[in-house]
Amino acid sequence: MQLKSLISQLSILVVSILLLHNSVNAQEWQEPQDSPGWNPQSFTKLANSAPPKKIALLLPLSGPLEGPGNAVREGFLAAANKAKAKIGVQYYDTTNKNISEIYNQAIEEGAECIVGPLLKPEVNAIAQLPHPVPTLLLNEAPIVGQDNVFQFGLSLTLEAKQVASKAKADGHTNALVIVPTGVWGEEIAKSFQETWEQENGFVVDTLHYSQQDDLNNTIKTFLRVKASEEREKKIKQLLGLHIETQPRRRQDFDVIFLLAYPSKARQIMPMLKYYYAGDIPVYATSTVYAGNPNALRDKDLDGIIFCDMPWVFSNHTTTRNWPEQFNSYNRLYALGMDSYTLATQLSQLITYPEMELPRKSGVLGLNANQQITRRLMWGQFRAGNVKTV
Numbered sequence: 001m002q003l004k005s006l007i008s009q010l011s012i013l014v015v016s017i018l019l020l021h022n023s024v025n026a027q028e029w030q031e032p033q034d035s036p037g038w039n040p041q042s043f044t045k046l047a048n049s050a051p052p053k054k055i056a057l058l059l060p061l062s063g064p065l066e067g068p069g070n071a072v073r074e075g076f077l078a079a080a081n082k083a084k085a086k087i088g089v090q091y092y093d094t095t096n097k098n099i100s101e102i103y104n105q106a107i108e109e110g111a112e113c114i115v116g117p118l119l120k121p122e123v124n125a126i127a128q129l130p131h132p133v134p135t136l137l138l139n140e141a142p143i144v145g146q147d148n149v150f151q152f153g154l155s156l157t158l159e160a161k162q163v164a165s166k167a168k169a170d171g172h173t174n175a176l177v178i179v180p181t182g183v184w185g186e187e188i189a190k191s192f193q194e195t196w197e198q199e200n201g202f203v204v205d206t207l208h209y210s211q212q213d214d215l216n217n218t219i220k221t222f223l224r225v226k227a228s229e230e231r232e233k234k235i236k237q238l239l240g241l242h243i244e245t246q247p248r249r250r251q252d253f254d255v256i257f258l259l260a261y262p263s264k265a266r267q268i269m270p271m272l273k274y275y276y277a278g279d280i281p282v283y284a285t286s287t288v289y290a291g292n293p294n295a296l297r298d299k300d301l302d303g304i305i306f307c308d309m310p311w312v313f314s315n316h317t318t319t320r321n322w323p324e325q326f327n328s329y330n331r332l333y334a335l336g337m338d339s340y341t342l343a344t345q346l347s348q349l350i351t352y353p354e355m356e357l358p359r360k361s362g363v364l365g366l367n368a369n370q371q372i373t374r375r376l377m378w379g380q381f382r383a384g385n386v387k388t389v
Contacts, residue, residue: 051085051344051345051347052087052111052113052133052134052343052344053086053087053088054087054088054090054111054112055088055112055113055114055115055340055343056089056090056091056106056107056109056111056113056114056115057072057073057076057089057090057115057116058091058092058099058102058106058115058116058117058118059072059073059091059092059093059094059116059117059118060119061091061094062095063095063096065095065118065119067329068332069093069094069095071330071332072116072138072333072335072339073336074336075332075333075335075337075338075339076089076115076337076339076340077336078333078336078337079336079337079338079341080340083340083344085344087344090109094116094117094119094122099117099126100125100126100129104129111133112134113133113134113135114135115135115339115340115343116136117137117138118139119139120139120140123138124141124142126141126149127143127146127149131146131147131148131149132148134148134149134150134343134346135148135149135150136150136151136152136339136342136343136346136372137149137152137153138152138153138335138339139153140153140155143369143370150342150346150366150371151369151370152335152338152339152342152372153335154331154335154361155374156187156188156191156259156285158191158374159285159286159376160188160191160192160257160285161192161194161195162307162375162376163192163257163285163306163307164193164195164199164201164257165195165199166283166305166307167196167201167255168196168199168200172254172255172281173200173202173254173255174202174252174255175196175201175202175203175256175257176203176204176205176206176222176253176255176256177189177193177203177206178206178209178222178256178259178260179206179207179208179209179258179259180209180210180259180260181208181210185208185259189257189259192257204252204253205253207219209264215268216271219271219272219275220271220275223249223250223275223276223277224249225247225249225275225276247276249275249276249277253280254280254281255280255282255283256272256277256280256281256282256283257282257283257284258282258283258284258288258304259284259287260284260287260288261287262287262289262290262297262301265284265288265300265301266298266300266301269282269300269301269302269303269304270300278303281303281305282303282304282305283305283306284305284306285306286306286307286331286376288301288304288306289301289306289308289386291308291331293385293386295383295384295385296384297384298381298384298385298386299383299384301381302381302383302384303382304380304381305378305379305389306380307376307377307379308376308377309360309361309362309374309376309377310358310359310360310361310362311330311333311360311361312331312334313379313386313388331361334360334361335361337361338360338364341357342364342372345357349364349366349372350366353366356375361374362375362376362377363375
């Protein structure tokens with residue numbers, strides 16, 4: 001039981017580290033455009049360069065984050081093997097190491113392109129260094145205007161913006177937001193709300209739930225069903241009659257944005273339906289789906305519309321047997337595959353900024369902030385199964 005608890009805690013840590021604090025402007029994922037930090041002339045040399053002959057991977061390959069690091073590495077190597085290109089790949093374990101020294105070591109040992117690191121503190125450190133070779137950071141950092149450095153990662157804040165745009169395009173206006181307590185939930189809720197309001201939507205109310213909450217009572221109160229019951233009780237007492245009535249939920253919203261992992265979403269969705277909100281569309285990020293088909297368990301998620309990468313919807317056997325608490329691993333594997341594509345084809349995106357590359361983790365593009373953006377696919381739970389929409 002202690003091991004299971006530790007694994008669960010580590011998985012939450014992994015997802016939080018990888019996905020937290022990644023935000024972009026509302027429309028950046030749709031259309032790259034010029035900005036004060038974007039200087040195409042500064043990338044002329046890279047745009048005209050040949051693919052690298054040696055690539056260095058900077059990843060955590062031991063310790064508590066060995067799993068995520070290995071998933072990225074295996075995906076990268078799989079893509080390299082499939083391409084059959086004569087490119088050398090050398091990987092460096094960043095666990096408990098000085099990341100700046102490793103970066104410089106990789107360059108001294110002949111790396112012509114560097115992919116990584118993965119963790120945000122390490123990415124921030126590398127962002128402060130000179131970048132003599134093209135560098136693809138696998139998390140967000142302040143790099144606008146710097147030569148030879150780009151960002152590529154799994155951004156939940158970016159997903160939240162895409163969810164907002166999708167829900168608005170589907171004709172909804174007044175949203176309830178349900179997110180976990182804490183910094184992570186606040187960041188994602190803020191990202192959703194920014195885009196939602198920019199597209200003339202209105203966030204009516206936000207529920208922050210915790211692991212300790214009595215979700216039944218919390219959601220009942222949030223939907224104002226409890227208040228409705230109390231009003232009806234008073235009316236009956238005043239009239240002195242035994243009349244049959246049905247409580248009502250609040251009527252000021254037409255859509256719900258949900259941020260939750262599968263186990264929590266399986267608790268929340270039945271309660272939304274039980275408390276008379278079953279007719280309201282629910283939109284979510286990729287965290288709601290474990291990434292592996294499980295109709296028996298996921299039938300409680302029926303109706304949820306969510307975004308995710310093409311790789312997940314294609315249900316590859318390579319990663320389908322991983323435990324649910326490691327549901328981010330299959331996405332990290334796809335991140336690794338696409339990192340290889342970018343390391344070898346980044347010059348194309350620089351030369352043609354309007355260009356898009358349909359790949360495993362989404363339709364990739366390069367925006368004005370030197371970020372690789374991912375336009376995702378959409379799925380919906382129906383009878384416990386995921387159907388693309």
